[in-house]
Amino acid sequence: MGKALPWIGLAALALAPFSGIGNYPLHLLIMVLLWGYVYTSWSIMGRLGMVSFGHGAFLGIGAYVVVMGWNHYGLTPWMGVPIALAVTAIVAFLIGYPCFRYKIVGHYFALVTLALSEVTRLLIVALRDQTGGSLGVTPKTALTDAAYSFAALQFSNKLVWFYVVLAVWLAGLWVWKKVDESMGRLALEAISQEEDAAASIGINVTRLKLGVTMISALMTCIGGVLYAQYQLYVNPETVSGIGISLQMVFGVIAGGMYVRLGPTVGAAFTLLLAEGLRLAFGNRFPALDSTVYGLMLVLFIIYMPKGILGAALDAAGQSKPRPAATPTGRVLRDG
Amino acid sequence: MQIFDIFLLESVLNGLLLGGLLALLSLGLNLIFGVIDVVWICYAELIMIGMYAVYYLHVSFGWPLLAAMLAGVLIVALSGMALHQFVIRPVLAAEPINQLLVTGGVLFFLQAAATLAFGIEFKNLGITFPPIVVGEISFSMPRLIAFGVALAGMLGMYLLLTRTYIGTAIRAISQDRAIMPLMGVNPSRIYLVTSALGGGLAGLGSCLLVLQYDIHPAIGLSFGPITFLICVLGGLGNMAGGFIAAFIFAQFISVGGFFLAVEWGYVIAFLFFIGVMFWRPQGILGSKQ
Amino acid sequence: MAGPMLRVDAVSAGYDGFQALFGVSLEVSAGESVAVIGPNGAGKTTLLRAISKLIDVTGGDIAMEGRSLKAVPAYEVIGRGIAQVPEHRRLFPRLTVEENLKMGGFLPSARAQYAERLAYVYSLFPRMQERSSQPAGTLSGGEQQMCAIGRALMSGPKLLLLDEPSAGLAPVVVQSIFDMVKRICAEGYTVLIVEQNIRQVLKVVDRAYLLETGRIKQSGPAAELLASSEIRKAYLGL
Numbered sequence: 114m115g116k117a118l119p120w121i122g123l124a125a126l127a128l129a130p131f132s133g134i135g136n137y138p139l140h141l142l143i144m145v146l147l148w149g150y151v152y153t154s155w156s157i158m159g160r161l162g163m164v165s166f167g168h169g170a171f172l173g174i175g176a177y178v179v180v181m182g183w184n185h186y187g188l189t190p191w192m193g194v195p196i197a198l199a200v201t202a203i204v205a206f207l208i209g210y211p212c213f214r215y216k217i218v219g220h221y222f223a224l225v226t227l228a229l230s231e232v233t234r235l236l237i238v239a240l241r242d243q244t245g246g247s248l249g250v251t252p253k254t255a256l257t258d259a260a261y262s263f264a265a266l267q268f269s270n271k272l273v274w275f276y277v278v279l280a281v282w283l284a285g286l287w288v289w290k291k292v293d294e295s296m297g298r299l300a301l302e303a304i305s306q307e308e309d310a311a312a313s314i315g316i317n318v319t320r321l322k323l324g325v326t327m328i329s330a331l332m333t334c335i336g337g338v339l340y341a342q343y344q345l346y347v348n349p350e351t352v353s354g355i356g357i358s359l360q361m362v363f364g365v366i367a368g369g370m371y372v373r374l375g376p377t378v379g380a381a382f383t384l385l386l387a388e389g390l391r392l393a394f395g396n397r398f399p400a401l402d403s404t405v406y407g408l409m410l411v412l413f414i415i416y417m418p419k420g421i422l423g424a425a426l427d428a429a430g431q432s433k434p435r436p437a438a439t440p441t442g443r444v445l446r447d448g
Numbered sequence: 449m450q451i452f453d454i455f456l457l458e459s460v461l462n463g464l465l466l467g468g469l470l471a472l473l474s475l476g477l478n479l480i481f482g483v484i485d486v487v488w489i490c491y492a493e494l495i496m497i498g499m500y501a502v503y504y505l506h507v508s509f510g511w512p513l514l515a516a517m518l519a520g521v522l523i524v525a526l527s528g529m530a531l532h533q534f535v536i537r538p539v540l541a542a543e544p545i546n547q548l549l550v551t552g553g554v555l556f557f558l559q560a561a562a563t564l565a566f567g568i569e570f571k572n573l574g575i576t577f578p579p580i581v582v583g584e585i586s587f588s589m590p591r592l593i594a595f596g597v598a599l600a601g602m603l604g605m606y607l608l609l610t611r612t613y614i615g616t617a618i619r620a621i622s623q624d625r626a627i628m629p630l631m632g633v634n635p636s637r638i639y640l641v642t643s644a645l646g647g648g649l650a651g652l653g654s655c656l657l658v659l660q661y662d663i664h665p666a667i668g669l670s671f672g673p674i675t676f677l678i679c680v681l682g683g684l685g686n687m688a689g690g691f692i693a694a695f696i697f698a699q700f701i702s703v704g705g706f707f708l709a710v711e712w713g714y715v716i717a718f719l720f721f722i723g724v725m726f727w728r729p730q731g732i733l734g735s736k737q
Numbered sequence: 738m739a740g741p742m743l744r745v746d747a748v749s750a751g752y753d754g755f756q757a758l759f760g761v762s763l764e765v766s767a768g769e770s771v772a773v774i775g776p777n778g779a780g781k782t783t784l785l786r787a788i789s790k791l792i793d794v795t796g797g798d799i800a801m802e803g804r805s806l807k808a809v810p811a812y813e814v815i816g817r818g819i820a821q822v823p824e825h826r827r828l829f830p831r832l833t834v835e836e837n838l839k840m841g842g843f844l845p846s847a848r849a850q851y852a853e854r855l856a857y858v859y860s861l862f863p864r865m866q867e868r869s870s871q872p873a874g875t876l877s878g879g880e881q882q883m884c885a886i887g888r889a890l891m892s893g894p895k896l897l898l899l900d901e902p903s904a905g906l907a908p909v910v911v912q913s914i915f916d917m918v919k920r921i922c923a924e925g926y927t928v929l930i931v932e933q934n935i936r937q938v939l940k941v942v943d944r945a946y947l948l949e950t951g952r953i954k955q956s957g958p959a960a961e962l963l964a965s966s967e968i969r970k971a972y973l974g975l
Contacts, residue, residue, distance in 0.1 A: 164545050166489070166552060207722050215729035220487045220684060223548045224676040225725070227489070231673040232718040239711035355669060359556045366549060400563035400665075407557025414550040415538045613843055616832065620840050623829045629811035630789060630821050632844040632892065 123283075130275050139271050145384055146278045147339060149377030150285040152364040154332035156376045157292055158325055159365055162219075166358050167208070167226030170233035171330045173353030174201050175337025177237055177244060180252045180347060183265065185243065190266040190342065197334050204229070205330035206323065213322040227355060234354035249348025252341065266342045274343050281339060282377070285332060289373050292328065296321075356403075363410045369420030378422045456706060458585045463702030465591040467695035469656055472598035473671065474678045474690035475605060476649030482685030483622045483642045486536055486547050490555035491650060492672025494531070496562060498524040498654025499663045503571055513575070520658075521651035528647020529640055536643075537636075555668070562665035570662040577659075590659035601652050602691070605645075618642055622685075674701070674714065677721050683734025692732055696720075742767045742802055742927055743788070743819075743896055749796030750787040757783040759951045760797065765896065765929050770922040772938045772959065773931045775948035776972070781931040782824055784948070785900050788929075789821045790814050801896070815844060818895035824904060826885040830874030834865055834884050837873050841891030850893060858887040861920065879910040886917060890926075897921065899930040903937065915941050935972050939963040 130139055155168050178197035182188035188196075208229055212222045238246050255265035261273065268274055341347045350356060360383065368379025387402040394401055417424050477491050488494070498520045505516035535554060539546045577589035609615035621628050621638050628635050661667065678697050682689025697717050704713030724732070741764035750758045757780040765771045773781050786792045788799055790811040799806045801817045809817065820841075828837050838858060842851050859866040862883040868876060873884055882902055889897055902918065903911045915937045922928055922941065932938040939945055939959045947955040947968065955962065962968055 159545075162543070162545055164548050166548075211722075211725040211729040219544050220481070220548065221680055221729075223489070223552075224487065224680050224684075228673040228677045228718060228721075231669055232715055235711045235714050239709055239715060355555070355673075356559075359552055362549060362552060363556065398564055399568070400560040403560030404557060404564050407553050407555075407560050410553030410556060411535055411550055414546050414553060415535070418542065418546055613839070613848065616836055616839055617843060620829045620832060620836075623831055624827055626791075627823055627827045629791065630815065630823060631840045632812055632815040633840075634810070634812040 127276075127279065130272055136271060139275060141384060141388070143271065143275050143278050143343065145377070145381045146275075146282040147336065147343070148364065148384070149380035150278070150282040151333055151336035151340075152361055152368070152376035152380050153282075153285045153289055153373075154329050154336060155361045156365045156370050157289055157332070158329040159362070160370050161296075161322075161325060163322065163326065164219075164223050164362075165226040165329075166223050166355065166362065167228070167230035167233075168330070168333050168361050169230035169353040169355065169358035170204065170226075171201050171333040172337035172340070172357060173230075173233050173237060173349065174204065175334035176341035176347045176352045177250075177337075179338045180250055180341050181243060184250065184253050189264045190338065191264070194335070194338055197338060198331055201330050201334040202327060205326050209323050209326040210319075213319045213326075227358070230353060230355055230358045234349045237349040237353060244349075247349060249346055249351075251346050254345070266338075267345070278339065278343070281335065286373060286377075288328065288332065292325065293373075359410075360406065363406050365420070366410060366413050366418075367420055369423035369426075371419065372422045372426060375420050375422040379420065382421060454584045456703070459702045459706040460699065461585065462587065462591065463699040464695065465587070465595040466702055467698035468595035468598040469591075469653070470671070470675065470678055470698050471691045471694035472601050472649065472656070473653045473675045474682065474694050475602060475687055476646040476653070477675060477679050478682075478685055478687045478690045479605070479618075479642060479649065480646040481679070482687070483618055484532070484536075484639050485622075485685075486540070487551065487676075487684075488528075488531065488646070489548060489551040490531070490558055490668075491646075492668030492670075492675060493555050493558035493562075494524050494527055494647060494650045495654045495657065495671075496663070496665065496668045497527060497558065498651045499658040499667070500562065500566055500571075502655060502658045503573060503663055506573065507571075513573075517655040520654050521648055524651030524654060525644045525648040528643040528645075528650065531647070532639060532643035537639075555672075559665050559668065566665065568664060570664045572662045573658055575659065588660065590656075593659065594656035597652065597656055601649065605649070605687075608645075614638075614641060618645075674717070677718065681721055681724060681731055683731030686731065686733045686735075689731055689733030740803060741765055743929065744800045745784070745788065745797070746800070747797035748784075748787060748794055748799060750783055750792055750794050752783075752792060756795070757951050758787065761948070761951070761953055762797075763946050763953065763956070765927060767895075767927055768925060769944065770918075770928040770930070770942040772942040772945040773929070773948050774933075774935045774938060774945055774962075774972075777933065778950075779948045780951040781933075781948055782900055783951075785821060785898050785929075785931055788814075788898060789819065815892055815894070816846070819898065820889040820892050820894035820896070821898040822882075822885045822889045822900060822902065824900040826881045828873040828876075828881055828884055828888070831872050833870045834873055834876070835869040837884055837888050838865075838891050841888035844892050847892045851891075854891050854893060858890055861890075861924075862887055877910075878906045879913055882906070882910075882914055883917065886921065890921075894926070896927045896929065899928065901932055902930070903932065903934045911937065935968070936963075 129142060151172065155165065158165055175197045178200055179190045179193035182193035182196065183190060208225055212225065237244050244250055252267070255262035255267050256269050261268040261270065337352055340352065364379035364383050365376045366379070367382050368377065369375025383406065386405065390402045390405065413420065419427060473495070477488060481487050501523045502516045502520040505511040505519055506513050511519070531554065535550055536547065539550050579586040580589055580592060609619055617628070617633050617638055618641070621633070621635060625635055628638070674697060678693045679690050681697070682691070682693035700717035700720055701713040704716045743765040745761060745763045747760045747762050748758055749756060749760055761784060763771070763773070773784060775781055783792065787794050790806060790809060801819060804817070806814065806817065829840065832840070838855060839851070842848060842854060847854070864880060865883055865887055868880065873881065876884060899918065903914045906914060911934065918928070918930060919941045928942070930938060930942065939962055942959050944957065945959050945962050946953050947962065955965065955967070
């Protein structure tokens with residue numbers, strides 16, 4: 114029964130649009146899956162101790178490169194995506210290589226990625242003549258005559274988008290699983306903690322870390338492309354910058370960083386929280402949801418670092434050992 | 449053709465003034481990291497709080513500016529202590545990732561709470577200063593004041609750290625925390641004092657920034673990332689390195705902004721930073737671990 | 738003062754679920770110099786850390802001048818008159834010699850006598866005055882030991898704990914270390930010294946305890962232990 118449960122759940126999910134849930138809930142479901150995918154991408158790095166506060170940059174590169182290519186050069190997103198991926202890969206390498214090669218991770222990495230997301234946002238704003246600056250930009254519509262345009266990657270029917278996003282979300286979970294499996298337990302510990310021990314048995318830590326970073330960044334880039342094409346509007350705030358970067362982090366932490374479905378649970382949680390607050394308070398209090406997120410992020414880290422799903426699994430006795438097990442002999446501080 | 453562009457010189461000199469201010473900002477962050485080994489990701493947001501404090505005390509409550517500023521410094525110093533005591537201390541024994549995440553959460557929270565409490569409209573102290581003109585070059589008075597105060601602040605920190613018992617203890621604890629009790633020092637207390645000092649330096653930064661810039665909830669993003677880059681460039685935790693890096697960065701921002709739009713200065717500074725990271729990843733004065 | 742200055746009463750202690758001391762008892766009287774000798778891993782350093790409250794005592798009690806240290810946090814032990822020279826010296830490497838000494842005198846009650854005590858330490862160790870503005874990390878092993886001992890003296894302690902002062906030092910330097918210890922004892926300090934170098938330390942102290950795997954096996958005047966056949970066979974290769 115236990116083994117069949119995920120498949121049953123998946124089938125239920127796949128059939129959800131036909132259960133008469135209406136257009137807006139369908140939109141919410143798409144958002145949950147899309148952001149769940151994006152958060153999952155972040156968590157591939159995060160669970161190995163590589164905390165990035167800059168994934169907004171990759172999101173933004175994906176969104177803007179594709180939209181700019183389409184709007185200014187008529188470049189179909191199918192060509193724009195490889196370009197965006199290439200740019201993402203270069204940026205991820207430029208940031209990751211010095212940090213990993215010289216073992217300057219942790220704080221350095223977090224600060225540098227934070228700066229990266231902000232610089233990306235500034236760059237988008239600086240190129241205002243092309244990007245529309247802070248006001249944002251809309252991909253030129255290809256849907257004047259048709260309900261969909263494959264070449265432009267635009268579909269007016271939410272149903273199509275649902276299945277696209279569902280497929281991408283599943284693919285993301287599959288990548289998560291593959292990364293998890295291909296890392297032997299030792300390699301995982303190496304990446305998190307005992308670098309010298311791992312290096313001594315020949316594991317090329319730098320290459321491993323760069324590889325994981327690349328995967329995570331490229332996946333996030335795709336998420337940005339999908340977001341732009343679905344929403345048909347992007348601005349620097351929503352797809353780049355520290356705001357969205359931190360929101361990603363919050364989503365993963367809230368849901369559970371070390372569990373495969375954790376980030377998706379986190380996405381559902383953040384979206385439902387935002388909706389709930391909107392229903393309760395209307396639009397009277399802008400930024401109320403962010404305030405609550407921030408507070409909850411702090412409280413989660415202190416009191417529930419495994420997140421909702423992680424804590425739930427613990428309670429049900431189902432947790433697997435985390436990759437970053439604390440080695441013995443570690444000096445604990447009380448500060 | 450003018451070989452010597454007076455406006456270029458002006459922007460270089462203004463860059464120097466900016467450098468002093470950035471150096472002060474980086475000082476607090478480096479102090480906290482060097483001593484407690486934690487990065488306050490929300491450092492710029494603490495400065496934002498200080499700016500709002502000065503604004504409301506002076507503009508809404510009518511306090512004299514200097515009193516409002518003093519109170520601002522105090523408020524941020526206390527915030528620093530509270531941050532350490534309630535947010536950081538519980539996760540000091542956990543993995544470093546949790547420490548980063550928790551201060552990231554505070555950043556998020558403070559920005560959002562400020563939006564909620566103060567609104568997104570830009571606020572300004574409304575004090576105008578006449579520019580100081582030397583020859584054909586004009587300097588803004590607040591910038592000059594900021595530079596002077598920043599230097600004084602750094603000198604004060606230097607004297608505190610080298611001439612006083614508590615300052616020596618702060619330097620000592622970053623070198624060997626475990627034996628501090630043997631000296632009769634309570635490590636928790638030193639951390640609290642350090643947090644208050646870090647907060648106080650941020651508060652001083654608030655006072656200087658509020659003279660020159662408008663206040664809004666996201667203002668931390670204007671100088672937070674740049675402060676982080678400066679600290680990393682100089683060697684995280686190294687106060688002298690941060691000092692040097694601040695002046696380098698300020699030149700990029702100032703001169704870059706002179707030739708191109710202001711955002712480009714930041715982009716160029718960042719690219720320069722990436723370049724240095726490839727060459728010397730531990731930072732200019734950082735030590736290889 | 739009646740009774741010993743330091744009384745360790747059936748103390749058990751350990752780390753992380755690993756017990757290192759099993760009901761250890763010893764005493765040090767005012768003006769005495771006492772050694773705790775024993776092989777590697779016997780629990781000697783654990784004993785000193787327990788006295789300085791750097792680790793918790795799980796059984797028994799430690800009393801200084803008749804007052805229990807039970808509820809005393811680690812940073813208040815020095816206020817009770819106990820100063821420790823830790824294993825491996827543990828100087829602050831980037832602070833100067835003088836700054837290290839200053840940290841030794843951090844106690845508010847010690848600050849009034851700072852100048853006086855600094856002069857005293859410099860008179861005991863003139864080399865420290867020569868090197869006073871050098872970073873302590875650049876000193877040689879023997880000099881570092883001088884500095885570490887001087888740092889402990891800056892608080893004007895009643896009881897000085899020395900944790901393996903000769904460890905890790907070249908044989909040539911070891912002799913000078915024990916001369917230093919002898920000098921400190923002669924100055925009238927009450928000293929509890931923990932050592933692996935049995936032959937040398939027994940020549941310098943009044944009494945000694947033999948600690949093996951966390952238990953006191955023997956005790957007595959130093960000369961007696963030095964002459965004891967078990968010790969000579971087991972530790973002095975005779």
